[in-house]
Amino acid sequence: MVSNGFEYDIGFEERGESMYESPLVVRSMRLLRGKIIRRAFMAPVPTGISEAFVSMKNIFAPLLNPFDWKHTLAGILLALLAIPSQAGDEAQHEFLFFPSVELFNNTGLEDELFDSAGHIVSADFMYSYSGNRFRFLGEYVLSTEESEMERLVAGWLFGEQTMLWVGRFHQPSKYWTTEHHHGQYLQTSISRPGIEEWEDEGGPIPTHITGLLLETGHIRKDSSGYQFSASAGFAPVLTESGLEPFEPWNSSSDHGAAVNFRLAFLPDYFGNNQFGILGGWSDIEIDSDNFASQIGTESVEQLQLGVYMNWSWEQLRIIFKVNYLENKHIRADGDFTDDFWSGYIQAEYAIGSYWTAYGRHENDSGEDDMEFLRLFPKFVGHRNLFGVRWDIATSHALTLEIADTETLTSEFGQYRLQWSAVFP
Amino acid sequence: MSRLFATSLTLSLVLCWTAVIGAEEVVLVAGENSPIENLSPLELRKAYFGIVVRYDNQIIRPFRNSSDSQLNRIFLQSVVAMSERSYERRLFSLTLNSGRPRPEEFTDQDGLVRALRECPYCISYMWRSDAERSIGIKVIKLLWQEN
Numbered sequence: 110m111v112s113n114g115f116e117y118d119i120g121f122e123e124r125g126e127s128m129y130e131s132p133l134v135v136r137s138m139r140l141l142r143g144k145i146i147r148r149a150f151m152a153p154v155p156t157g158i159s160e161a162f163v164s165m166k167n168i169f170a171p172l173l174n175p176f177d178w179k180h181t182l183a184g185i186l187l188a189l190l191a192i193p194s195q196a197g198d199e200a201q202h203e204f205l206f207f208p209s210v211e212l213f214n215n216t217g218l219e220d221e222l223f224d225s226a227g228h229i230v231s232a233d234f235m236y237s238y239s240g241n242r243f244r245f246l247g248e249y250v251l252s253t254e255e256s257e258m259e260r261l262v263a264g265w266l267f268g269e270q271t272m273l274w275v276g277r278f279h280q281p282s283k284y285w286t287t288e289h290h291h292g293q294y295l296q297t298s299i300s301r302p303g304i305e306e307w308e309d310e311g312g313p314i315p316t317h318i319t320g321l322l323l324e325t326g327h328i329r330k331d332s333s334g335y336q337f338s339a340s341a342g343f344a345p346v347l348t349e350s351g352l353e354p355f356e357p358w359n360s361s362s363d364h365g366a367a368v369n370f371r372l373a374f375l376p377d378y379f380g381n382n383q384f385g386i387l388g389g390w391s392d393i394e395i396d397s398d399n400f401a402s403q404i405g406t407e408s409v410e411q412l413q414l415g416v417y418m419n420w421s422w423e424q425l426r427i428i429f430k431v432n433y434l435e436n437k438h439i440r441a442d443g444d445f446t447d448d449f450w451s452g453y454i455q456a457e458y459a460i461g462s463y464w465t466a467y468g469r470h471e472n473d474s475g476e477d478d479m480e481f482l483r484l485f486p487k488f489v490g491h492r493n494l495f496g497v498r499w500d501i502a503t504s505h506a507l508t509l510e511i512a513d514t515e516t517l518t519s520e521f522g523q524y525r526l527q528w529s530a531v532f533p
Numbered sequence: 534m535s536r537l538f539a540t541s542l543t544l545s546l547v548l549c550w551t552a553v554i555g556a557e558e559v560v561l562v563a564g565e566n567s568p569i570e571n572l573s574p575l576e577l578r579k580a581y582f583g584i585v586v587r588y589d590n591q592i593i594r595p596f597r598n599s600s601d602s603q604l605n606r607i608f609l610q611s612v613v614a615m616s617e618r619s620y621e622r623r624l625f626s627l628t629l630n631s632g633r634p635r636p637e638e639f640t641d642q643d644g645l646v647r648a649l650r651e652c653p654y655c656i657s658y659m660w661r662s663d664a665e666r667s668i669g670i671k672v673i674k675l676l677w678q679e680n
Contacts, residue, residue, distance in 0.1 A: 237632025246632035
């Protein structure tokens with residue numbers, strides 16, 4: 110059986126085999142022992158105009174479905190636009206648009222998990238409504254890879270700086286994510302570190318949580334201060350294609366629980382410089398279509414703790430993070446735990462007003478022995494990269510990036526060229 | 534005699550010009566009906582970074598005055614203490630992160646004055662000479678003075 114890009118064997122009972130004797134299951138079990146990978150059938154990159162048209166049609170298809178939840182969302186947005194007439198002058202609207210176009214080429218691929226070459230066209234839309242106390246925020250990504258409501262939250266402001274949000278959000282312990290979200294223009298590099306990667310790009314830590322998010326801060330008289338964020342809600346489940354966030358509008362969507370936090374100190378509350386601690390706990394349910402479920406894993410309880418820093422000295426900027434992850438596999442035949450470290454350091458050097466050179470080193474400890482990481486074949490555990498960004502005009506940038514990348518099963522070179530911008 | 538007169542006139546003009554330049558000031562302004570009496574430097578900085586600052590329980594809305602590049606440089610230096618590029622990127626980041634509204638920007642000073650007159654809890658900054666010439670505007674405090 111081929112489902113969603115992966116091959117599964119459901120004929121073992123008809124052949125009189127037990128599940129553990131089925132060749133494919135044995136092969137997949139060997140994957141969990143670090144010996145072999147699953148065969149993936151990747152969608153081909155559109156090569157002609159007709160294929161590109163079909164690709165674009167597929168992207169817009171969810172938007173054209175009259176019964177889709179997005180129409181409900183559009184109704185909510187229109188209702189919010191009507192609020193200012195009732196709330197007076199205090200209501201404010203913000204709209205940001207982050208387009209990007211990326212060309213990439215991967216050389217020396219040893220498996221089919223990644224495309225060898227192609228392009229990614231992406232548009233990130235952010236809208237927010239701010240009243241006296243009430244705030245609404247939505248972020249939607251439309252690209253050649255996906256069409257997804259990334260964040261959709263409504264919040265209430267207590268005091269000057271304490272917001273309580275409810276909805277779907279990016280959880281606070283992923284620093285890179287909560288700093289840049291999908292605003293490609295705002296991050297200097299084209300790629301993001303593997304440990305910070307989105308769920309559908311092989312990220313092993315949940316990003317999208319549906320629940321409550323508290324954000325607060327305190328500014329001292331000398332302009333230094335701290336920020337604290339904490340969240341509690343529904344975690345993604347682990348399906349055959351990786352972590353899949355809980356979708357409240359999908360009745361078949363499952364979930365566990367997740368709590369996360371980040372505490373940051375900022376020497377200048379209004380600037381970028383900060384360091385802090387972060388952590389979280391997630392109960393990641395295993396979907397029945399994931400192979401781990403077939404060998405008896407019911408869920409994984411993931412604990413993560415880390416420290417991070419984002420600091421600038423004149424032209425030099427350092428972004429650094431180290432994570433410790435412990436994964437407890439809940440299984441009918443007995444629980445077991447594995448753990449690993451993962452970290453990255455990115456150095457950026459501004460040359461004049463328009464050029465920035467940067468490099469990043471990513472590493473982790475012992476993923477060959479980690480059963481949990483073997484469930485994420487696209488996870489990038491090791492990478493060294495170098496890049497140059499040219500801010501060609503106000504709010505426009507061109508970036509070139511070259512990387513030596515290593516996943517569990519493959520080591521290859523990555524070449525990327527990207528244009529990114531922000532409007533208005 | 535005429536040479537002495539010309540020299541004296543030139544010297545007087547130079548002194549007057551120096552005096553005028555020396556008196557260049559940037560002031561915080563609001564509409565003349567605004568109840569805002571004063572704001573601390575920290576409150577002002579908060580407002581220009583989208584953090585909620587209240588006066589009489591009303592949210593203060595800051596306007597950027599981009600009608601003059603020299604004025605803009607002084608604003609960046611003395612109010613937000615950042616380069617233009619850093620400030621713009623920080624605002625984009627804060628807005629994307631939590632939906633904070635960015636300060637509304639005016640490139641036309643007449644439009645800015647009209648907006649301030651209509652909004653009692655809105656603030657901005659301008660040259661003192663422009664503020665004194667504008668009808669319906671009051672000066673709240675001095676922000677910057679040329680040494």
